[in-house]
Amino acid sequence: MGLTAGSTGRNAVDSGLNIHKKTPEDLVVAIAGNPNVGKSTLFNALTGMHQHTGNWPGKTVASAQGRFSSPRHSYVMVDIPGTYSLLAHSPEEEVARDFLCFHRPDVCIVICDATCLKRSMALAIQILEITGRVILCVNLMDEAEARGIRIDLKRLEDQLGVPVVGVVARQKKSLRRLKALLDQALDSPPSPARPLPCPTALQPAVDALLAHMPSTDALPIAREWLALRLLDSDASLVRQIATAAGWTDQEQQAVHRLVAAQKVRLREEGIHPSRLQDLLVSGLHRETQRVLGGCISQPGDGGYCRKDRRLDKILTGRITAFPVMLLLLALLFWITISGANLISGFLSDGLFRVQDWLSRLFMALGSPPWLHDLCVLGVYRTLAWVVSVMLPPMAIFFPLFTLLEDSGYLPRIAYNLDRPFEKCCACGKQSLCMAMGLGCNAAGVVGCRIIDSPRERLIAILTNSFIPCNGRLPILLSILSMFFVTASGGLLHGLYSALILLALLMLSIGMTFLTSRLLSKTLLKGVPSSFALEMPPYRRPQLGKVIVRSVFDRVLFVLGRAVAVAAPAGLVLWLCANLTLGGSSLLTHLCALLDGPGWLMGMDGAILVAFLLGFPASEIVLPIVLMAYLSTGMLMEPGSALEMHQVLVSHGWTWLTAANVLLFTLFHWPCSTTLLTIRKETASWKWTALAFLIPTVIGCGLCMAFTAIVRLLGLA
């Protein structure tokens, strides 16, 4: 779950867990493990897919599937969300548990982190309670070795009774043995599951359940394990088991009553739900210690090594943390802006040369002029605009962001900023969603799943669109360079733009805090909940791979999105500008209609119309403004900034207009994709409507207030 073609834009909306087998012989491999141990990396290495990887826990929030084959079998691989345990009650943990219990994969690869094996092992032991068809894969062997940690894999294999293999998932060749083991495991009879002994205090309740529980023969899971789980969990598990074991409704009701009775009995004996959890967890930890006994030798430093301690001193230190953060952000913007300027001109030249070819093609085919205008000047030109303006910043921003993500720095931002979020009764992990929002708000909204408390998740979702996404970045950049940055050309120009952009981002972040606080005092009342965030070790990002892959991913994705969104928008635009009503075009009518509110907000009707028509893709806002001004039936070619500046100024733009456009770009309705994603994530039109209204009201209010003040003071 990061910023890729698969997780941003329209694709962010969908996620489900249906296994797609090509042939009935396909074998299902589940891949499970703690968050951030390299599941996605292994998944990609085996399937050759580009499931996004990043160095922060909770990244895979939806299950991915891929295929690969070995000499003997073909496999469908399912990437299960990372969990620490199958006991707990978070949605990901339920997904993982239910998949392993009720979908019965043919084999399950459990990935452990060699640098902190003790913790990874608890999950492996819990999975071994359910199924014996397990391969334990100890990842990050290279990092462990670098830290002087030695692991006796052979001994571990003997202790667990299942194959154990050490790998470096980032290196493809180290996976050959894993594939061979998979074939071997499937061609030999599975070793039995190994349920842990039932804690003695719970034995009577379990026995009572076992005596009356209907047959579970259809489910190859130890009955004692099922009984223990029933005592510990909610009603949904009874339903799941009932479906899988083929119980009748009466039987299911009977089990419900039975479980309830035993829970009451336990409580009478002083075993409250939290005590019950303690019993289960301590049993688990005893077993972990037994299994690992004598398998690991390591120096005192452990998983949190000296190098990381030093880095954290700087990156999360009291004095240095925020300056470093701002510096990194400024650098990110600066590189993006300077690089984008270079590519942009080049790209638009190329695209408009293609337009000439298209025109000639249409003429050669003898098409009527209106068809040529519609297709070439309407659809294609909008497309070319969007691509040439939007693609360059994205193509640079995304790899840079991925580098940050891979390095393990993002969770540190959440750590640094958690306190202010707590003050606003929200969760520090919201800053991770905001960081993703910088790339794409739809992806940011999906990313909010990493926040456990539903209340805090809603706050994060509702405020995500305050962060300007990559689609809005070009608008901000063009306006900045036309009206606010005086240095002309070169790196200095880029630096100024980056600094102003940073200031705008601070405004966005401030507004996020303010709104989060307001929401949690009004609509979403509540106290801050708890927060436990794992901060992974720093890793050196794989530079080449990151750059090649994210550029490739983005380029394809942006082209796809441009076709899907901008092309139809171009059609509507062309129709608006060319269908006339009483002498003037629809577009002119619309602009005139909105001139009043536009004036109040320090802009004009054309700008508001542009923002409205830009609903499917914010990238086309600026071109529409120009089109309305020039009252041509088509978008102008993206000329130099100077030309654009002249057109705008001659239509009454002042610095006030520009400032208001900047404000309104930051704070207005989210794009259609983001809203669809919000609808999907919240399953409610009410919250979706609110996600639309909040930024819109704030944006209109801010612009009006700012304009009124400036006009009163006679500054513009």
Added chain:
Amino acid sequence: MTTTLAHLHPGDRARVCGILLEGGIRRRLLDIGLTEGAEVECAGLSPFGSPGAYVIQEALIAIRKSDGQKVLVKKQKEVTPPWD
């Protein structure tokens, strides 16, 4: 000497002797290995003083002060950390 997780200073090591938290956070902390008897080390504090970063089962976990106050620990003798 018994104190709480929230009262540990960077560099302090302690052993968990009681968890008074309830609900989801209790679950989560148990899962990541913060159980009775487990050893923890306070590795640092966030710039605003909360959350703190703690080494638990060889991993670095951020826990808010408000939650840390409900985790009882026995402080172990002071040792100068090797990285200072």
